Amino acid sequence: MAKNVEKEKQLAAKAAVKFIKDNQVVGLGTGSSANYAIKEIGEIVKNGLKILAVPTSNKTKFLAESFNIPLIDINSITAIDITIDGADEFTSDLFLIKGGGGALLKEKIVASITKEEIIIVDSTKKVDILGKFKLPIEVIPFASNYVLNKIQLLKGLGKIRFVSDNPFITDEGNYIIDIDFGVINDPVLLSDKLNSIEGIVAHGLFIKLASKVIMGSNGSTMIFV
Numbered sequence: 001m002a003k004n005v006e007k008e009k010q011l012a013a014k015a016a017v018k019f020i021k022d023n024q025v026v027g028l029g030t031g032s033s034a035n036y037a038i039k040e041i042g043e044i045v046k047n048g049l050k051i052l053a054v055p056t057s058n059k060t061k062f063l064a065e066s067f068n069i070p071l072i073d074i075n076s077i078t079a080i081d082i083t084i085d086g087a088d089e090f091t092s093d094l095f096l097i098k099g100g101g102g103a104l105l106k107e108k109i110v111a112s113i114t115k116e117e118i119i120i121v122d123s124t125k126k127v128d129i130l131g132k133f134k135l136p137i138e139v140i141p142f143a144s145n146y147v148l149n150k151i152q153l154l155k156g157l158g159k160i161r162f163v164s165d166n167p168f169i170t171d172e173g174n175y176i177i178d179i180d181f182g183v184i185n186d187p188v189l190l191s192d193k194l195n196s197i198e199g200i201v202a203h204g205l206f207i208k209l210a211s212k213v214i215m216g217s218n219g220s221t222m223i224f225v
């Protein structure tokens, strides 16, 4: 039977939003799955739940504002209670690839100060080993060629992301390069290697940042912890 991917995302979003409690600071992810959660959060805020939210992209900020979700500047807080975000791939031990929507930098910062990071996905995102989805890496435009050459030495092949005829520009004015590393057997090692390349602002490997993944599947949800 064909998977109803949108339904699975909605189910995961609804399940995740139930973890939000009154007076919490809530991180809002970016992407189509996160958008379902933001819509649900808009509903519970309308019904009286008091939260303050930190968006992970300009798109998410506009969407949250359209639902009258109160926002707070991340620089005025030291921690986020709970964040709901999507992912492009995940494994059962909660390693993730993120950044398909190009918002990985703020998503990673928000995840890093979040106490409970809940990832919501449809069932197509589950993999045994990461690497089918090309790894998004945010680079300073000045360093893009240097970074591509360095990454080739790590056996990664990729190119700058384009939209129509122009490079995709992130909220922070950077480029995204999408890299095919083949099967990523050791995401921790690859993450460490990428972290040491000058010019990389953030990469889409999320290691030990997710607290749980809620996956929509067969009209229900499964939770990976």
Ligand code: 5RP
Pocket: 029, 030, 031, 032, 033, 034, 085, 086, 087, 088, 097, 098, 099, 100, 101, 102, 103, 104, 107
């Ligand atoms: C954006 C992301 C998204 O969470 C990821 O691309 C998944 O998106 P979607 O929920 O639309 O499948 O990392 O930078």
